Amino acid sequence: MTGRSSPSLRSDARDNRERILAVAGATFAAEGLDVPMREIARRAEVGPATLYRHFPTKAALVTEAFTEQMATCTAVVDEGLADPDPWRGFCRVIEKVCEMHARDRGFTSAFLAAFPHAVDFAADRERTLGKVAELARRAKAAGRLRPDFVLDDLILVLMAHGGIRATSPAVAVAASRRFAALLIQAFQAEPVTSPLPPAVRLPPTVVVVVG
Amino acid sequence: MTGRSSPSLRSDARDNRERILAVAGATFAAEGLDVPMREIARRAEVGPATLYRHFPTKAALVTEAFTEQMATCTAVVDEGLADPDPWRGFCRVIEKVCEMHARDRGFTSAFLAAFPHAVDFAADRERTLGKVAELARRAKAAGRLRPDFVLDDLILVLMAHGGIRATSPAVAVAASRRFAALLIQAFQAEPVTSPLPPAVRLPPTVVVVVG
DNA sequence: AGCCAACCGGACGGGGCGTTCCGATAACGT
DNA sequence: ACGTTATCGGAACGCCCCGTCCGGTTGGCT
Numbered sequence: 001m002t003g004r005s006s007p008s009l010r011s012d013a014r015d016n017r018e019r020i021l022a023v024a025g026a027t028f029a030a031e032g033l034d035v036p037m038r039e040i041a042r043r044a045e046v047g048p049a050t051l052y053r054h055f056p057t058k059a060a061l062v063t064e065a066f067t068e069q070m071a072t073c074t075a076v077v078d079e080g081l082a083d084p085d086p087w088r089g090f091c092r093v094i095e096k097v098c099e100m101h102a103r104d105r106g107f108t109s110a111f112l113a114a115f116p117h118a119v120d121f122a123a124d125r126e127r128t129l130g131k132v133a134e135l136a137r138r139a140k141a142a143g144r145l146r147p148d149f150v151l152d153d154l155i156l157v158l159m160a161h162g163g164i165r166a167t168s169p170a171v172a173v174a175a176s177r178r179f180a181a182l183l184i185q186a187f188q189a190e191p192v193t194s195p196l197p198p199a200v201r202l203p204p205t206v207v208v209v210v211g
Numbered sequence: 212m213t214g215r216s217s218p219s220l221r222s223d224a225r226d227n228r229e230r231i232l233a234v235a236g237a238t239f240a241a242e243g244l245d246v247p248m249r250e251i252a253r254r255a256e257v258g259p260a261t262l263y264r265h266f267p268t269k270a271a272l273v274t275e276a277f278t279e280q281m282a283t284c285t286a287v288v289d290e291g292l293a294d295p296d297p298w299r300g301f302c303r304v305i306e307k308v309c310e311m312h313a314r315d316r317g318f319t320s321a322f323l324a325a326f327p328h329a330v331d332f333a334a335d336r337e338r339t340l341g342k343v344a345e346l347a348r349r350a351k352a353a354g355r356l357r358p359d360f361v362l363d364d365l366i367l368v369l370m371a372h373g374g375i376r377a378t379s380p381a382v383a384v385a386a387s388r389r390f391a392a393l394l395i396q397a398f399q400a401e402p403v404t405s406p407l408p409p410a411v412r413l414p415p416t417v418v419v420v421v422g
Numbered sequence: 423a424g425c426c427a428a429c430c431g432g433a434c435g436g437g438g439c440g441t442t443c444c445g446a447t448a449a450c451g452t
Numbered sequence: 453a454c455g456t457t458a459t460c461g462g463a464a465c466g467c468c469c470c471g472t473c474c475g476g477t478t479g480g481c482t
Contacts, residue, residue, distance in 0.1 A: 010449060013459060036439060047461030052441060150410040156375065156386055159413065163374020164367065175367055186393040191402020199361040202370065221428060221479060247469060258431030263471065
């Protein structure tokens with residue numbers, strides 16, 4: 001995975017770098033992208049300067065921290081593409097991607113955002129989206145996906161999915177599941193009402209917006 | 212509407228107060244709730260102190276700025292409730308509320324958030340939600356709304372709707388329309404595929420998340 | 423016209439965040 | 453063992469934001 005670490009790097013430096021990446025990944029997942037750099041440095045038991053030496057900017061850190069998730073995402077799509085039933089593959093992709101986004105608060109932003117200096121990211125994103133387009137084409141051909149579906153709809157609903165906030169990961173995942181099921185319901189060509197995952201009560205307020 | 216302005220208030224003070232409210236409303240609508248207080252003061256051509264004298268905290272300002280919208284929201288629900296066809300009324304409510312949220316970025320947060328010191332808000336919210344529940348009950352009885360729909364689903368999708376970001380209001384509204392149509396599709400009991408509003412291309416990135 | 427009080431807005435202190443500087447430290451080659 | 457050099461991390465810079473204080477100003481009433 002991260003085997004392409006810089007070749008000549010002092011042992012302590014390489015150690016710190018790995019620790020930072022691990023901490024950053026976990027933290028961004030749990031609390032979103034707006035965690036202060038200082039906080040990540042603190043949790044990694046590292047000074048701020050060290051953090052910035054390894055990752056010159058916050059965007060750089062975010063990018064690196066999410067490459068793995070990005071790969072997983074691509075893998076999910078590939079899996080769906082490999083399914084003999086394209087509609088089922090399509091549904092699986094939606095479900096799994098939604099779940100990934102639900103489990104990882106930061107990933108949603110990272111996925112949807114374009115990082116000016118993270119060209120690799122945008123490229124990956126486009127490539128994966130292309131694959132989804134292919135999957136959608138097949139699902140349409142099979143008569144299961146509604147013909148007026150557009151790839152932009154996926155962006156739309158993923159963006160929307162990102163709006164879901166919950167107190168605990170468990171609730172987030174449950175809400176995400178129900179949401180995904182509704183979407184799939186909406187996307188199918190010849191509507192067949194299928195049962196929904198359990199409903200979720202979102203606590204009246206999760207975020208203090210007035211910050 | 213805002214006829215209950217303080218009775219004894221010097222003319223310039225009343226003037227400023229109104230200007231501040233107008234500016235705050237417009238600004239929150241256009242850019243969301245996280246606009247600095249100073250910025251609002253600046254646009255209202257007023258010193259920060261004046262702003263704070265009229266509205267002791269940001270929550271207070273937000274609350275006052277959105278009372279009108281909140282009333283409109285309630286009116287929309289009442290309208291839907293008055294429709295002889297409960298399902299059509301239900302759909303109209305979803306569509307209109309979504310459009311309101313699309314036109315007004317701040318309102319989404321304001322609606323979903325609980326302001327500790329804005330009790331009126333929460334009460335209004337609950338009352339309106341109760342009405343929606345009644346409307347949903349009727350729509351279910353009419354066999355048009357799927358029986359496993361829960362009021363929490365509305366919260367869920369409104370939350371999700373809040374995740375939609377766009378560059379221009381026009382795009383936002385278009386995206387919102389398509390999203391609402393998809394939801395309605397998903398919510399109906401005996402699925403009948405109906406045409407969707409035009410698709411929307413969401414620009415690759417709208418928000419710089421690294422801020 | 424003139425006075426008093428209400429009101430205004432520039433300036434201030436406190437805090438946070440992204441990012442950088444520099445002396446101290448510890449790893450590696452010999 | 454020891455010096456060189458990459459690396460570390462606390463302190464500091466610049467910026468922005470919130471909320472408040474105080475001297476100047478302006479409205480309203482007599």
